[in-house]
Amino acid sequence: MLACKSLFRVDRLLKFTNTYVKSNPVNYFQGKLSYEKLSLDLRMGGAKDKPGTMDKKKRRIGTPVWRPLCTQASSLEDVEVKSEIGSQMQEVNESTIEVMDATVSPKALEGDIEDESIEEKTVLSAAKHSLSVEVGASLIRFVRGKEGSTKEKIEKETGVQIILPSSKQEDAIIIEGTSADSVTKASKEIQHIIDEAVKTPSLEYSHFVSLPLAIHPELVEKLVNFQNSILGINDTCVGENQEGNSDRDASESDAQDEQLGKESAVAVELKVANDRESVKVDISGIPLVSYAPKELKESKSSRLSDLRIEKSIFIKPKTFHLTVLMLKLWNKERVSLAAEVLKSISPKVMDALDNRPLFVRLEGLDRMKGSLDRAQVVYAPVEEIGSENRLSRACQVIIDAFVEAGLVLERDIGHQLKLHATVMNVKHRKRRGNRRVKSDSFNARGIFEQFGSEEWGEYLIREAHLSQRFKYDENGYYHCCASIPFPENMQVD
DSSP states (O other), X not given: OEEOOSOOOBOSOEEEEOOSTTOOOOOOOOSOOOOSSOEEEOOSOOSOOOXXXXXXXXXXXXXXXXXXXXSOOSSOOOOOOOEEETTEEEOOXXXXXXXXXXXXXXXXXXXXXXXXXXXXXXXXXXXXXXXXXXXOGGXXXXXXXXXGHHHHHXXXXXXXXXXXXXXXXXXXXXXXXXXXXXXXXHHHHHHHHHHHHTTSXXXXXXXXXXXXXXXXXXXXXXXHHHHHHHHTXXXXXXXXXXXXXXXXXXXXXXXXXXXXXXXXXXXOEEEEEETTTEEEEEOXXXXXXXXXXXXXXXXXXXXXXXXXXXXXXXXXGGGOXXXXXXXXXXXXXXXXXXXXXXXXXXXHHHHHTTTSOOEEEEXXXXXXXXXXXXXXXXXEEEEETTOOOHHHHHHHHHHHHHHHTTOSOGGGTTOOOOOEEEEEEGGGOOOSTTOOOXXXXXXXXXXXXXXXXXXXXXXXXXXXXXXXEEEEOTTSXXXXXXXXXXXXXXXXX
């Protein structure tokens, strides 16, 4: 490290005693330089020694300190700088170092170094082109490819470096290259991959426009009872089934165990007939306890397994809803646009509903695909009370707005709206490992016999949501990205 504190001029040849042991002369000061009170800490070592020139044992070498013999000089002859190592002075081979016409100040020297650094960065920056592409976390895997094959292929063909996000929260890809053309070519390749990926079933729908029904507690309770009845779960497990887990309060569990212990206590009278021989026990007061046969439980589970019915294919009661439109919004920009579109059409939706509350009736069951023996989707049909088609008109306003904004896939445009409230879907079935079943189904014949004419009730539609799949709010419903209200009270002119 060089520390320059004042200024003096050096115009003669300087000779320094080099502290490198048997090293070739190295010119450390070439060009313009001025200094006064030169202080330089040099760590010994220098160039690598040739084999055989040093002892095999490691030598402990201290840090030599260079000190000038004078701070001002009008005439400098030979200036000798010695290296202090401990209390010993070592004299080594000399090398000649030239310092020519140096009259710059320390600040100027500092400025030159900074200028060189800035100039170097500018040159590097000019030689590198970088572009950030907003892709979306769900699409990163398509750009990466299997074991990175797609990414490597693009890099090899275009000569760029593709930097993928390090976390799932980030959704931008950085493309770096030595020319603008190579970066542009790589970005077009990535865009082509994205365009193809969104058309395939491999990329699932990420969002949808929903009309929440789970806001009605009485309907949620009916759904829970429906599931428990089919799965053979008794009433004590209602809360457990509704949440989809078995979390309970520890204090409640302890209290139940304690109560069970009290009820199970039995008094037994012991009479000692002979302390050396035996003990008589009166068991006449012990109550008889009967348990449900294990075979019945196993047969119920086995029967459901044969029908391919399990808990995972039931819709979560707290997410019960009507679906208006399915969407693939693969980045933040599209999500923001979808939210703005929904909010912007609120007045039009109100007009379509005539600014009056809207009630629907849910009755019976129906299936979406397959026969009763091989059902895939079971739902509750929805009927607008009043049969004025106000709900259909409002939904069509929503659909048209999203199509116009370019947020609906081409293959989904023109699909006929069929409002339904799904209660069972095989797509929700938990998979074992990565195994996929091409034609999954379940036997719903018994379900239709028992609940085919179920009266679910009449309910008010209060709002429309832009909902995000696979993410839930505190109330258990899908995460709400945006919402618009529906009329709840009659408008009086």
